Amino acid sequence: MSEVTAIRGMSDILPAETSRWQFLERTVAAVLAAYGYGEIRLPVVEKTALFKRSIGEVTDIVEKEMYTFDDRNGDSMTLRPEGTAGCVRAAIQQGILNTPRRLWYTGPMFRYERPQKGRQRQFHQTGVEAFGVATPDMDAELIVLCARLWRRLGLTDCVELQINSIGNAEARKAYRYALIDYLQAHSKALDADSQRRLHSNPLRILDSKSPETQAILDGGPALKDFLDEEASADFARLCELLEAAGVAYVVNRRLVRGLDYYNKTVFEWVTDRLGAQGTVCAGGRYDGLVKQLGGKSTPAVGFAMGMERLVLLLAEQAGVPEATADADVYVVAVGDDAELMALVSTERVREENPQLRIMQHVGGGSFKSQMKKADRSGARVALIWGDDEVAAHAVTIKSLRDGNGERLEQNTVPLTELDSTLCALLAP
Numbered sequence: 470m471s472e473v474t475a476i477r478g479m480s481d482i483l484p485a486e487t488s489r490w491q492f493l494e495r496t497v498a499a500v501l502a503a504y505g506y507g508e509i510r511l512p513v514v515e516k517t518a519l520f521k522r523s524i525g526e527v528t529d530i531v532e533k534e535m536y537t538f539d540d541r542n543g544d545s546m547t548l549r550p551e552g553t554a555g556c557v558r559a560a561i562q563q564g565i566l567n568t569p570r571r572l573w574y575t576g577p578m579f580r581y582e583r584p585q586k587g588r589q590r591q592f593h594q595t596g597v598e599a600f601g602v603a604t605p606d607m608d609a610e611l612i613v614l615c616a617r618l619w620r621r622l623g624l625t626d627c628v629e630l631q632i633n634s635i636g637n638a639e640a641r642k643a644y645r646y647a648l649i650d651y652l653q654a655h656s657k658a659l660d661a662d663s664q665r666r667l668h669s670n671p672l673r674i675l676d677s678k679s680p681e682t683q684a685i686l687d688g689g690p691a692l693k694d695f696l697d698e699e700a701s702a703d704f705a706r707l708c709e710l711l712e713a714a715g716v717a718y719v720v721n722r723r724l725v726r727g728l729d730y731y732n733k734t735v736f737e738w739v740t741d742r743l744g745a746q747g748t749v750c751a752g753g754r755y756d757g758l759v760k761q762l763g764g765k766s767t768p769a770v771g772f773a774m775g776m777e778r779l780v781l782l783l784a785e786q787a788g789v790p791e792a793t794a795d796a797d798v799y800v801v802a803v804g805d806d807a808e809l810m811a812l813v814s815t816e817r818v819r820e821e822n823p824q825l826r827i828m829q830h831v832g833g834g835s836f837k838s839q840m841k842k843a844d845r846s847g848a849r850v851a852l853i854w855g856d857d858e859v860a861a862h863a864v865t866i867k868s869l870r871d872g873n874g875e876r877l878e879q880n881t882v883p884l885t886e887l888d889s890t891l892c893a894l895l896a897p
């Protein structure tokens with residue numbers, strides 16, 4: 470029979486890699502807690518209309534990347550391609566927008582993209598959203614929080630912060646006309662993607678990767694000159710706050726985001742170590758979205774980080790926990806009575822020492838074959854039960870390896886001394 474394989478772009482994360490994921494997730498959770506953010510858990514599937522209304526009809530995500538299907542009732546559903554829309558939907562529906570509200574979430578997102586390193590169809594984001602504050606101190610907090618996270622992860626030297634202001638909707642509208650006007654005269658020289666976007670989503674042309682397109686943009690209108698006073702002042706204040714906090718940044722006037730809901734501050738943390746998939750974290754302000762989704766007008770700002778890309782960066786870092794053996798102790802038992810005694814006494818050891826990782830041999834077999842498994846398990850100590858041990862109410866403890874990989878002595882101790890002997894042997 471032919472084998473059923475996973476869907477392209479949706480990977481299995483094996484135990485050897487999960488230690489890195491857990492380190493990342495633990496560190497993220499600790500840093501967010503240190504800033505007073507509360508975790509919210511959201512559905513993976515939402516009504517399709519939610520994403521169309523928030524992300525925007527003519528964005529790449531909505532036009533060609535969503536996993537959309539009709540459920541059995543004929544209603545259109547979509548696997549979430551990002552988390553902000555669902556978070557805003559939940560915050561409105563649950564009525565939790567009335568104070569400065571700091572939330573975060575983590576989990577899988579789905580986009581039908583061309584899979585490559587750092588780009589998958591099922592990938593994971595941790596998103597952070599702050600509702601109810603219109604002033605740039607909120608933007609600064611989010612960015613400073615990211616900077617602390619990179620420090621804790623040892624990634625500070627691999628990432629660069631880019632920031633920009635894209636102003637309010639009016640400014641962007643005026644700029645859009647000026648940009649289309651200018652680019653129309655050069656449209657033949659633009660790259661294919663940019664030609665396609667000229668009328669649907671011209672601001673996206675600003676972050677075109679084509680050097681020819683970038684050279685044409687050099688001679689065109691600048692979004693910065695269209696910003697209203699408030700957006701410019703807020704951006705200046707954000708820069709001032711970042712400088713005070715010692716967070717280095719680069720102003721990238723061509724930075725725009727691929728989702729329609731952003732205004733004013735946008736930012737990205739980028740790395741040069743992952744090829745084309747260089748953005749590890751991206752976000753910005755979205756003051757209009759809550760109202761657009763039916764809530765009371767509420768300013769907001771947030772970001773999402775790409776966990777796969779961060780794990781790839783961590784893989785190159787020293788000091789990140791490597792995959793370790795699954796157990797500290799392996800329990801060998803030969804014979805029916807020994808198996809029974811082993812089960813009972815191991816449960817007692819687990820009760821008294823919840824931090825110990827103990828793997829009980831299962832499935833029987835000779836002493837020799839069980840010891841082979843014990844060696845392969847990576848455990849440092851074997852507990853051995855046989856007829857002699859059962860009769861003597863004792864257990865044999867054998868060190869499986871010392872620092873040089875050499876085998877150490879074994880000795881038999883009364884059951885009453887098992888805990889203390891184990892602890893002494895396994896003390897770091």
Ligand code: ATP
Nearest residue numbers: 582587588589592727748749750751773774775778
């Ligand atoms: P990109 O330009 O790389 O496609 P994006 O602008 O579509 O990114 P966002 O929607 O802002 O990305 O998502 C935030 C972050 O999530 C990205 O910066 C990236 O780290 C990560 N991310 C986005 N799409 C993917 C994907 N398909 N696979 C892995 N990570 C992703």
Ligand code: MG
Nearest residue numbers: 529580582727
């Ligand atoms: Mg994308």
